[in-house]
Amino acid sequence: xxxxxxxxxxxxxxxxxxxxxxxxxxxxxxxxxxxxxxxxxxxxxxxxxxxxxxxxxxxxxxxxxxxxxxxxxxxxxxxxxxxxxxxxxxxxxxxxxxxxxxxxxxxxxxxxxxxxxxxxxxxxxxxxxxxxxxxxxxxxxxxxxxxxxxxxxxxxxxxxxxxxxxxxxxxxxxxxxxxxxxxxxxxxxxxxxxxxxxxxxxxxxxxxxxxxxxxxxxxxxxxxxxxxxxxxxxxxxxxxxxxxxxxxxxxxxxxxxxxxxxxxxxxxxxxxxxxxxxxxxxxxxxxxxxxxxxxxxxxxxxxxxxxxxxxxxxxxxxxxxxxxxxxxxxxxxxxxxxxxxxxxxxxxxxxxxxxxxxxxxxxxxxxxxxxxxxxxxxxxxxxxxxxxxxxxxxxxxxxxxxxxxxxxx
Amino acid sequence: xxxxxxxxxxxxxxxxxxxxxxxxxxxxxxxxxxxxxxxxxxxxxxxxxxxxxxxxxxxxxxxxxxxxxxxxxxxxxxxxxxxxxxxxxxxxxxxxxxxxxxxxxxxxxxxxxxxxxxxxxxxxxxxxxxxxxxxxxxxxxxxxxxxxxxxxxxxxxxxxxxxxxxxxxxxxxxxxxxxxxxxxxxxxxxxxxxxxxxxxxxxxxxxxxxxxxxxxxxxxxxxxxxxxxxxxxxxxxxxxxxxxxxxxxxxxxxxxxxxxxxxxxxxxxxxxxxxxxxxxxxxxxxxxxxxxxxxxxxxxxxxxxxxxxxxxxx
Numbered sequence: 001x002x003x004x005x006x007x008x009x010x011x012x013x014x015x016x017x018x019x020x021x022x023x024x025x026x027x028x029x030x031x032x033x034x035x036x037x038x039x040x041x042x043x044x045x046x047x048x049x050x051x052x053x054x055x056x057x058x059x060x061x062x063x064x065x066x067x068x069x070x071x072x073x074x075x076x077x078x079x080x081x082x083x084x085x086x087x088x089x090x091x092x093x094x095x096x097x098x099x100x101x102x103x104x105x106x107x108x109x110x111x112x113x114x115x116x117x118x119x120x121x122x123x124x125x126x127x128x129x130x131x132x133x134x135x136x137x138x139x140x141x142x143x144x145x146x147x148x149x150x151x152x153x154x155x156x157x158x159x160x161x162x163x164x165x166x167x168x169x170x171x172x173x174x175x176x177x178x179x180x181x182x183x184x185x186x187x188x189x190x191x192x193x194x195x196x197x198x199x200x201x202x203x204x205x206x207x208x209x210x211x212x213x214x215x216x217x218x219x220x221x222x223x224x225x226x227x228x229x230x231x232x233x234x235x236x237x238x239x240x241x242x243x244x245x246x247x248x249x250x251x252x253x254x255x256x257x258x259x260x261x262x263x264x265x266x267x268x269x270x271x272x273x274x275x276x277x278x279x280x281x282x283x284x285x286x287x288x289x290x291x292x293x294x295x296x297x298x299x300x301x302x303x304x305x306x307x308x309x310x311x312x313x314x315x316x317x318x319x320x321x322x323x324x325x326x327x328x329x330x331x332x333x334x335x336x337x338x339x340x341x342x343x344x345x346x347x348x349x350x351x352x353x354x355x356x357x358x359x360x361x362x363x364x365x366x367x368x369x370x371x372x373x374x375x376x377x378x379x380x381x382x383x384x385x386x387x388x389x390x391x392x393x394x395x396x397x398x399x400x401x402x403x404x405x406x407x408x409x
Numbered sequence: 410x411x412x413x414x415x416x417x418x419x420x421x422x423x424x425x426x427x428x429x430x431x432x433x434x435x436x437x438x439x440x441x442x443x444x445x446x447x448x449x450x451x452x453x454x455x456x457x458x459x460x461x462x463x464x465x466x467x468x469x470x471x472x473x474x475x476x477x478x479x480x481x482x483x484x485x486x487x488x489x490x491x492x493x494x495x496x497x498x499x500x501x502x503x504x505x506x507x508x509x510x511x512x513x514x515x516x517x518x519x520x521x522x523x524x525x526x527x528x529x530x531x532x533x534x535x536x537x538x539x540x541x542x543x544x545x546x547x548x549x550x551x552x553x554x555x556x557x558x559x560x561x562x563x564x565x566x567x568x569x570x571x572x573x574x575x576x577x578x579x580x581x582x583x584x585x586x587x588x589x590x591x592x593x594x595x596x597x598x599x600x601x602x603x604x605x606x607x608x609x610x611x612x613x614x615x616x617x618x619x620x621x622x623x624x625x626x627x628x629x630x631x632x633x634x635x636x637x638x639x640x641x642x643x644x645x646x647x648x649x650x651x652x653x654x655x656x657x658x659x660x661x662x663x664x665x666x667x668x669x670x671x672x673x674x675x676x677x678x679x680x681x682x683x684x685x686x687x688x689x690x691x692x693x694x695x696x697x698x699x700x701x702x703x704x705x706x707x708x709x710x711x712x713x714x715x716x717x718x719x720x721x722x723x
Contacts, residue, residue, distance in 0.1 A: 020531045028615035041538065042697065131615045133606050133694025139442040204607060204693040361535060362696045365615045 017045065020361070024053050028131055028365035031375035035352070035364065042360040047353045054375050062339040067093055067305045068167065070336060074326075075161050077341065078374055080123060083109075083116045084319035085326075085341075086165040091245060091315040092328040093167055097308040103247075103291040105169035110247040111182075111286045112155070112164050113317075114279040118189070119148040120320035121272045121279075124372045125196060128269060131365040132208040137199045144192040151185050154178060167304050169296025179287055186280055193276045200273060209266035213355035213367030216263055223354075224347045227322020228275065229371050232268035234261040239318035247286065254285045265363075265370035272372075305334055319344055321372050345374045415499040419491035427490065427638040428452045430645075430678055434686050441690045452638070459631035467624050469529030478527070479625070479632035482520035486640035489513035493567060493646045497670045502568035507555055510567070514602065514643055515548060517636045522611070524633070525621020536620020539697050540611035546704035547601040547608075553712035554594040557587060557719040558651050567650070574654040582652040587718030592652035594712035599648065599684040601704065603641045606689035610697045641685060642677065648684075649676040 022028075022035040032053035038046040058077055062070045074089045075082045087109055094101065101109075126141030149159045156162040156172050164170050174182075199205070215225070220233035230237055238257040240248045258274040260267035298304045310332030317324050322344030329337040348371050355367050432449035439446025466472045489510045495501055503509070522540040525533035558581060559565050562573040574581055582592040601608040612619045625633060649655070655676050656669035695703070 018531050018534060020535070027618055039535075042535075129693070133609065133613065133615065134692070135606075136442050136690050137693075139444060143443060202693065204695065207695065207699060208693055360696060360698075362610070362613065362616050362694075 022364055024050075028368070030127060031373070033349070033368075033373060033375050035356075035368070037356070037361070037364065039361055042362070044356050044359050044361065044364070047356045049349055049352055051349065051375070059339050059341065062336055064335070066334040067308060067330065067336065068301055070339065071165065071167070072163065074339070074341070075163065077343070079160050080120045080374065081116060081319045081321065081324070082161050083112050083164060084317050084324050086163075087113065087246065088315045088317045088319075088324050088326040089328065089339075090165045090167060091317070092313040092326050093308060093330070095313040095315065096311040096328070096330055097167075097304075099168045099297055099304070101169045101297060102294050104173075104293045105295045106247040107286050107290050108170045108172075108174065108295060109165065110251065111174075111283055112152075112162060112170075113246065114282045114286070115148055115151060116162075117279045117320045118193075118276055119145055119152075120372075121276050122148065122193075122196075124272060124369065125200070125269065128209075128366070128369045129199075129205070131369045132205060134199075134202075134205060137196070137205075140192075140199070141196055144189065144196065147185055147189060147192075151182060154181060166296060167301050167308075168298055169294070171296070173295050174290070179290070182283070183287060186283060190277075190280050193273075193280070196276075197273050200269060206266065208362075208366055209269055209370070210264060212265045212363045213359060213370060214262070214264045215351050215355050217261075219354050220263070220351065223350045225322075225351045226344045226347055227318070227320075228268055228271045229322065229348045229351060231257065231259050232271045233263035234259060237323075239316050239323050243316050245315070245317055250289070251282060251285055255279075255282050265366055268370045308332070308334070321345060321374055322348060343374065349373050412495070412501050412503055415495040415501050416488070416491050419494040419498065420487060422494055423487050423490040423639055423642065424635070426674065427487075427635070427642040428456065430642055430681055431638040433678065434681060437682060437686050438690055441686075452634075456631050456635065459626075459634075460628050462627035464627050464629065465624075467528060467530070470624060471527045471529075474527040475524065475624075476629070478520045478524040479629040479636070482517040482524070482636040483632040483639070485513045485520065486517040486636045486643060489517070490639045490643035490646065493643055493650065494670070496568045496571065497650065497673060498667065500568065500666075502566050505565045506567050507559060507565050507570070510643060510647065511552060511555060514640045515544070517640050518544060518602070521621050521633060521636070524625065525623065528621075528624035530624050532617045532619075532623045533621055535617050536611050536623070539613075539617070540621060542697055542701055543601055543608065543611055546701045547598045547708065550594050550704060550708035550712040551598040551602065553709075553716050554591040554598070555647075555651065557591040557712070557715040560716065560719045561585060561588060570651055571654055574657040578657055580653045580655070580657060585719070585723060587715050587721075587723045588652060590711055590718060591715035592648070594708050594715055595648055595652065596680065596684050597708045597711070598704070599641075599644050599680070600688045601700065602644055603685050604637070605685040607692040607695050608700045608703075609689075609694060610700055613694060616694075641681065645677040645680040645684070646673065648680045649673050653680075 018039050020037045020039055022037050024032040024034040034050040034053065036048040036050065037044055058073060062073055065073060071086055071089060074085045077085050122141050122145040126138045126145065129137035129141060152162055153159050155174065155178060156164050164172060215233045217234040220230050220235050225233065236257060236259050241252065241257055244252065255278045258271045258278065260271050308330055310330055312329040315326045324344055325342040327340040331337050352368065352371060356364060359367060429449065431452040435451060436446045436449055466475055492503065492506050492510055518540065522537050526537040558570055561581065562570050564570065577584055581588040604612050611621065622630065622633060650673055653676060656672050
């Protein structure tokens with residue numbers, strides 16, 4: 001039983017330094033993350049990022065599933081960049097098994113990859129517009145995003161979790177009719193993206209985004225920030241160009257890496273806006289150059305899985321939010337010893353502190369959104385005791401022990 | 410006595426009209442965003458549903474202030490709008506009612522603000538300080554623009570300003586350049602007074618979770634929302650009657666009473682659309698500093714010019 005007076009005492013009444021809990025539930029956040037912000041009037045003095053509200057133990061789950069089941073499991077890590085996760089995972093398995101997927105499969109992977117980038121960036125731009133209170137742009141960006149989701153549904157049958165990848169190739173092929181559909185949709189998309197780009201030149205939007213949440217190049221490199229967040233700070237890096245995978249090695253001349261030097265929220269937004277155009281061009285190129293041939297090496301994926309020997313591999317892809325890394329160690333008996341996922345949000349979210357200190361409260365949602373955090377990749381669980389307000393961090397070992405206990409029951 | 414009866418009659422009218430206007434505003438906002446939008450009666454459903462919800466007072470709140478404020482705020486802004494409706498409908502002249510209306514509208518804003526700070530929530534405290542700066546930013550030009558209108562007709566009564574327009578058979582804003590400037594200043598102040606998007610810094614849901622309203626729910630929230638729509642109605646009706654009294658063109662016979670009230674209300678709805686719905690559709694939210702700067706650099710000089718011009722007799 002908590003005494004009412006005790007609770008009242010703990011609320012800070014010193015208005016010169018106010019601690020504002022930003023999250024874990026807040027209208028500006030799409031996923032739970034907790035920022036403990038200390039402010040004086042409107043100015044932010046300190047930020048403490050607390051992760052781990054959406055831990056689901058996926059890495060541990062993968063250890064008692066077989067390789068194909070894990071493929072569908074890792075897809076569920078993220079609802080927005082699901083194809084990035086499966087591609088990265090499949091690449092490690094293919095490397096261990098020495099499987100070379102056919103050319104057409106690689107091109108199709110690239111196609112879905114770039115469509116996913118478009119849909120993810122449109123999602124973020126909409127959220128960003130919502131954070132600055134520009135609901136009309138938010139509605140429009142998500143309306144446009146709907147057309148990309150429809151394309152996914154036409155190609156793979158699913159809007160969110162596409163399940164396009166399989167060991168040694170992809171699961172669905174494109175016929176001529178679908179290719180024409182994609183071409184037509186891309187043309188509309190190009191016009192709509194153009195309009196969104198113009199919207200973002202609006203004076204009020206610029207006022208909210210420019211010179212807000214600045215992350216300079218040195219800090220960005222020290223924190224190993226990745227993806228559009230790094231490119232907005234002038235770090236010229238892109239896995240698609242630096243370590244080509246899928247069909248990117250052949251398409252190297254057809255896209256450029258967008259880099260902005262300023263490092264503020266607007267630079268990060270602009271990088272994403274321009275990447276939308278790059279992605280549209282890339283997809284057009286993919287459709288032009290799509291080679292003929294089979295789309296996978298083996299129709300029976302179970303037979304293929306049995307051939308995967310014991311081994312370990314690392315793979316990198318450029319997910320919409322940045323560099324995504326997978327480390328996989330197989331046990332040679334259809335299963336996994338270890339699956340390690342390093343999602344781009346983990347380094348990016350660290351950049352929040354240098355970005356936010358010195359800003360105003362009004363900038364918090366804008367800056368947080370401009371990093372595009374995807375919280376589903378947090379790796380621990382925080383348990384808060386409501387009575388004593390103690391916090392425990394639940395780690396993997398603890399979860400394993402709990403699991404063994406549960407199994408015994 | 411007559412005045413009191415007129416006011417009492419106008420009370421339910423204000424309730425219905427402000428909720429209806431709110432619904433139309435939401436519908437138009439949605440249509441401009443290519444959404445279907447809620448039915449026009451949605452704010453009424455919201456109001457009724459919120460009233461059926463339980464009343465929650467946080468343990469950290471000073472509960473007496475917390476619970477008394479919402480009904481007071483609603484009463485203040487409905488009374489403000491009723492005074493305007495009553496003068497139009499029954500032709501009652503209340504001396505100095507312009508000051509009373511402005512006072513009531515400012516009071517309902519201040520009460521929301523105080524309610525936020527009494528909740529004990531840090532977001533409420535931030536909302537309090539933001540609302541305070543916004544009040545300082547827009548109240549002065551709002552007051553000055555109305556002052557210049559009353560200087561023009563030499564009276565502080567709403568009825569006198571309206572009847573002056575009927576006598577002149579023209580709108581104030583069209584008849585005098587000073588009044589055109591004053592009307593512009595007044596219209597610029599409406600979105601801030603209504604907490605519409607470019608200037609909704611005190612509520613800013615993605616930043617401070619509706620600021621002062623953060624701990625309010627159920628009937629309290631319903632009353633605060635009603636207070637908001639009623640004060641929006643009062644503001645737009647003020648614009649439609651003080652500066653743009655359209656029925657004045659129809660000659661002396663048809664210029665007061667139900668017909669002219671309806672014309673004024675339609676015109677008020679137009680101003681609502683112009684100053685609340687459109688800005689919140691086409692702009693992003695400003696920060697406190699930016700909004701403050703806008704009012705002190707644009708609206709305040711405009712209203713000062715209006716006062717100077719009307720003193721000079723233009």
